[in-house]
Amino acid sequence: MSLSHAVLTSLIEKSSSGYDLARRFDKSIGYFWHATHQQIYRELGRMEAAGWIASSVPADAGKTRKREYHVLPEGRAELARWAAEPAAPMDLRDEFMVKLRADAVLGEVDLQTELQRRIALHQDKLGHYREIEQRDFLNGKPLTHLSREARIHHMILKKGIMYEEGSIAWAREMLQVLATLPG
Amino acid sequence: MSLSHAVLTSLIEKSSSGYDLARRFDKSIGYFWHATHQQIYRELGRMEAAGWIASSVPADAGKTRKREYHVLPEGRAELARWAAEPAAPMDLRDEFMVKLRADAVLGEVDLQTELQRRIALHQDKLGHYREIEQRDFLNGKPLTHLSREARIHHMILKKGIMYEEGSIAWAREMLQVLATLPG
DNA sequence: TGCTCCATGTAACACGTTACATGATTGC
């Protein structure tokens, strides 16, 4: 599985405590691979046992239980091994499509309201992504001046942007279709 | 959760044995909500215990254990109740994006080959969707002649089509970006 | 006879979610 590898990636980007990691995760890799803090603590425990990462008590720990994790060469090697493997295409798991199909066979649920609500949610997320894009990637200089790492991060973000745009376009078309239907 | 509701929907569309249901599922709702046959048998057992569905031995059973499930009014009511609830937007869970980010921090995995492989996979799926679209929805008559149910099914299919198209466009752009990068 | 497909299931385990617990630190 790949939660452990997602966590490894995030830890290589920056050594952190479990708590910090969980919060950073939510705002980066988490957009494409969600995990709760419990899952993350569980993975950290396993990876430390496996010798992929190690922890130490950071200078600012005080009397807290805070620990900082960093990736060992074994963890880095494992990540490289995994990253080179082909990955299966994402499978969609869209509850709303199931509801649509239920509606189709049962007849008439109020879809308009729900569609409008969803368009608003997608627009919020899109706006959020566009802010990040503006702040991190489109500030003046042409894209070609960015590092390889930044350009890849930008393209990951762009995947999210395209997904949200597509969802909005689809939902608008769906509203149109419903408007032209009799029932 | 919604696996049970996905199964209910499929059973209302057509009463079937667990086996048939599992195979039909793969080719309809399964595109948006995958399930193995074990999950489906488990849900059928639960829903029968809950009084949402009932089973009988079909005429063509012979000496096999074959049973046919049909939805009871309680199951139909439960499905309607569930379908009317708002649904959270799908969360993306894309292993390849995690690998990209791993590549960004580790440097250089061979991404080109993998991207081309993925483009081919998305094109296969897109072609398959387009065949279904042609066969079931675009055969001569204008869309406005289709039933409400058919038009909803068409829009569900279209969501899949748009996703595959978006994935292909994104992967092509990613290849372009890699081509212009130094390392 | 042996092969493949139909049809249903058990068992074990991995992953994900939800609720709750504990104690330190920070800010008002």
Next chain:
DNA sequence: GCAATCATGTAACGTGTTACATGGAGCA
């Protein structure tokens, strides 16, 4: 002094995956 937030965890449960088991039917 109190509330919010930092930081880490346990427990219980629900969902999803993988491997294997069983037996009938159809066919060469």
